[in-house]
Amino acid sequence: MKTLFTFEALTIGLAMFAMFFGAGNLIFPLGIGQIAQDKNFAAMAGLLFSAALMPFAGVFAMILFDGNYREFFYRIGRTPGFLLALVIISLLGPLGSTPRCIALTYSTIKSTFPDLSSTWFSAGACVLLFISTLKPKRIIGILGKVLTPLLLISLGSIVILGLLSSAEIPESQHTSLNMFFHGLSEGYKMMDLLAAFFFSSTILTLVRSKHEATDSKYCYIDLTKKASIIGATLLSLVYIGFSTISAFHAADLDPANNDELLSAIALKIAGPYANLLVCATVTLACFTTAMTLIAVFAEFIQKEVFQEKISYKMTLAGSLLLTFAISTLEFNGISAFLGPILAICYPGLIVLTLLNIAYKLKGVETIKAPVFATFALSALVYFW
Numbered sequence: 596m597k598t599l600f601t602f603e604a605l606t607i608g609l610a611m612f613a614m615f616f617g618a619g620n621l622i623f624p625l626g627i628g629q630i631a632q633d634k635n636f637a638a639m640a641g642l643l644f645s646a647a648l649m650p651f652a653g654v655f656a657m658i659l660f661d662g663n664y665r666e667f668f669y670r671i672g673r674t675p676g677f678l679l680a681l682v683i684i685s686l687l688g689p690l691g692s693t694p695r696c697i698a699l700t701y702s703t704i705k706s707t708f709p710d711l712s713s714t715w716f717s718a719g720a721c722v723l724l725f726i727s728t729l730k731p732k733r734i735i736g737i738l739g740k741v742l743t744p745l746l747l748i749s750l751g752s753i754v755i756l757g758l759l760s761s762a763e764i765p766e767s768q769h770t771s772l773n774m775f776f777h778g779l780s781e782g783y784k785m786m787d788l789l790a791a792f793f794f795s796s797t798i799l800t801l802v803r804s805k806h807e808a809t810d811s812k813y814c815y816i817d818l819t820k821k822a823s824i825i826g827a828t829l830l831s832l833v834y835i836g837f838s839t840i841s842a843f844h845a846a847d848l849d850p851a852n853n854d855e856l857l858s859a860i861a862l863k864i865a866g867p868y869a870n871l872l873v874c875a876t877v878t879l880a881c882f883t884t885a886m887t888l889i890a891v892f893a894e895f896i897q898k899e900v901f902q903e904k905i906s907y908k909m910t911l912a913g914s915l916l917l918t919f920a921i922s923t924l925e926f927n928g929i930s931a932f933l934g935p936i937l938a939i940c941y942p943g944l945i946v947l948t949l950l951n952i953a954y955k956l957k958g959v960e961t962i963k964a965p966v967f968a969t970f971a972l973s974a975l976v977y978f979w
Contacts, residue, residue: 603818604818604821604822604825605822605825607798607818607819607822608821608822608823608824608825608826608829609744609747609825609826609829610798610822611654611794611798611822611823611825611826612747612825612826612829612830613883613884613887614790614794614883614884614887615650615785615787615790615791615794615826615830615884616830616833616880616883616884617692617695617696617785617880617881617883617884617885617888619692619695619784619785619786620646620785620787620830620833620834620880620884621699621837621857621876621877621880621881622699622856622857622926623642623781623782623784623785624642624833624834624837624838624841625837625838625841625856625857625860626781626841626856627639627642627777627778627781627838627841628837628838628839628840628841628842628843628845629841629842629845629856630767630769630774630777630845631767631769631774631777631778631838631842632764632765632766632767632842632845633764633765633766633767633842634767634769634770634771634774635764635774635838635839635842636771637771637772637774637775637778638774638775638777638778638838639778639834639835639838640775640778641774641775641776641777641778641779641780641781641782642778642779642781642782642834642838643778643782643831643834643835644779644782645778645779645780645781645782645783645785645788645941645945646781646782646785646787646830646834647787647827647830647831647834648827649782649787649788649945649948650787650788650790650791650827650830651791651823651824651826651827652788652791652948652949652952653788653791653792653795653948654791654794654795654798654819654823655820655823655952656948656951656952656955657791657792657795657796657799658795658799658816658819658820659951659952659955659956660951660955661799662795662796662798662799663796664680664792664793664796665680667792667951668680668792668947670951670954670962670963671947671962671963671966671967672963677899680792680895680899681899681900682940683789683792683793683940683944684793684891684892684895684896685892686786686789686933686936686937687786687789687790687793687888687891687892688888688889688891688892688893688914688918689889689892689914689915689917689918689921690917690921691786691921691929691932691933692786692790692884692885692888693724693885693888693889693892693918694717694918694919694921694922694924694929695922695926695929695930695933696881696882696884696885696888697716697717697720697721697881697885697918697922698717698922698924698925698926698928698929699877699881699926700716700720700877700878700881700882701713701716701717701720701922701925702855702925702926703857703858703873703874703877703878704716704874704877704878706855706858706873707871707874713922713923713925714923717919717922717923718919720882720885720922721915721916721918721919721922723882724882724885724886724889724915724918725911725912725915727882727886728886728889728890728893728911729908729911745875745879747829749872749875749876749879750833750836750837750876750880751836752872753837753840753857753860753861753864753872753873753876754833754836754837754839754840756864757836757839757840757843757844757860757864758836758839758840758843759864760863760864763843764842764843764845765842765845780938783937783938783941784930784933784934784937786933786937787830788941788944788945788948789944790888793891793895794887794891795819797887797890797891798819798822799819840860840864841856841860844860844863844864857873857876857877858873861873889911889914889915889918890911892914893907893910893911893914894907894910896910896913896914897909897910935977938973938977939970939973939974939977940970940973941973942969942970942972942973943966943967943969943970943973945969946965946966946969947962947966950962950965950966
């Protein structure tokens with residue numbers, strides 16, 4: 596039983612890593628390393644807080660709320676809580692992260708196949724996502740046992756090749772403090788804390804279904820904690836690895852768009868055949884995340900908005916049609932749209948997460964004033 600339990604924790608941990616690791620997680624650490632250079636350690640401290648520690652704090656918070664995102668969000672009020680949840684899930688789904696995954700995959704593959712049509716590529720990607728997510732309960736098994744190991748092999752190959760071919764790291768003109776806050780804010784763009792709120796219920800449902808008949812009611816909590824540690828550790832290692840190779844090779848990189856950095860680094864460290872490795876890595880990273888995001892969004896819309904009056908298949912199809920439309924904005928256009936929203940919302944969501952943990956562990960009741968004040972202050976700072 597102990598071996599089976601360990602295998603399950605590893606499988607779910609790998610699946611959690613794949614869920615969180617999408618387009619932004621692949622690209623933004625490279626951009627951070629290129630800017631931070633010898634101050635990369637400080638930048639990584641900020642990034643790991645916002646993009647590794649806080650997302651899994653969100654998972655832990657949802658564990659304490661037994662995966663009930665209504666109870667989690669409604670603590671700030673029923674209507675504000677529902678609207679906040681709807682905005683978050685829409686940004687994760689067809690209005691942000693999912694089409695960003697498709698757009699990044701297209702821009703990467705286009706470097707090898709320049710005649711590839713963005714319209715046909717996005718349409719094909721949406722059809723493939725529809726087929727893969729018709730039965731959402733199978734997603735974690737596919738991710739944990741098949742796609743994630745392939746993704747880790749691809750990511751590890753790029754990092755190892757980059758470190759073996761690294762030169763002396765350049766000296767950055769920025770201060771360590773500036774780089775810490777740069778890494779912190781870039782972590783917002785990965786949107787992993789937002790994803791944690793909704794991924795957790797999917798994970799908990801699967802874990803409970805495997806243990807409710809034979810194990811104590813606390814078994815799934817312990818299993819999810821172990822899986823979270825595995826997922827957070829893998830995310831952190833990839834962030835550090837990718838930012839480090841970018842920092843070492845920063846002097847040889849043109850100030851290209853973020854979505855072109857991976858191809859530029861791979862071409863330098865692995866030669867003309869590098870794009871094949873890059874295409875495989877980006878496709879796996881983006882597809883694994885997009886699968887989960889669009890399935891969670893479709894399920895939320897079906898249950899919370901339409902009250903199960905229409906089928907999951909119909910909401911999934913509608914969600915992917917909207918995803919297709921937004922994906923035509925391409926990676927930089929989607930990122931520009933998401934930037935202001937995340938800069939304003941993310942600090943408030945961090946406060947909401949920490950106060951909800953304090954509520955469950957210590958009985959701290961205060962919630963509305965700090966959360967709304969943080970949202971207002973973030974908006975003031977952004978527009979000042």
